[in-house]
Amino acid sequence: MKIFVVYCHPSKNSFTYQVKEEFLKGLRDANHTFIVSDLYEMNFNSELSEGEYEREAFYRSEIPVANDVLEEQRKIQESDAIVFIYPVFWTEAPAKLVGWFDRVWSSGFAYNPNPQMKVLKKALFILSAGKTMESLEETGEANAMRTVMLGDRIRTRAIEKEMIMFDGTSHWNEAERNVRIIEHLKTAYNLGVNF
């Protein structure tokens, strides 16, 4: 399969960076082909311009789609699957990735009129979260994130869709964190191998 990986974390010292590396290693070992958009490294512009807003909100239709957005859309059209790797920031993706959706999920591509975006075979979200799964489920935060990403942003744009959360990665309890991240990194590798 050809996989488009959208990765978003500001630091190479992060756990999320290691997750991305392990996942890509798994993909390589399974002979998958992939391309990566590293949104911070690319300095991806995640802010809608006034013109883009007016086009997306259907005030004006003549505003062209920007080249950097067309490039991301081309990567989607040339792939079979999409994978997002990012840390949870305030029960959402980092603002840069949220802005990527604002701009790349444009009208005429991801939604009306006549959306041209292909239906992908699979959309996988790999998140790292400081909180534990118990806490994220109990507060409804895990479900909120599933609803927004799998429900609203992917909806019918992929046949198979899944969200994996690597939990308990905060530095509050180093001993517990160290155990968890070893397991999470193994899982990240296996997600790549078994994609």
Ligand SMILES: Cc1cc2nc3c(=O)[nH]c(=O)nc-3n(C[C@H](O)[C@H](O)[C@H](O)COP(=O)(O)O)c2cc1C
């Ligand atoms: C600004 C900010 C907001 C965060 N918000 C949440 C949150 O809402 N829920 C959560 O579980 N973790 C939250 N975290 C923790 C991150 O998800 C954590 O950084 C990540 O899980 C893994 O660590 P890494 O940054 O080393 O990759 C937040 C971290 C930052 C910096």
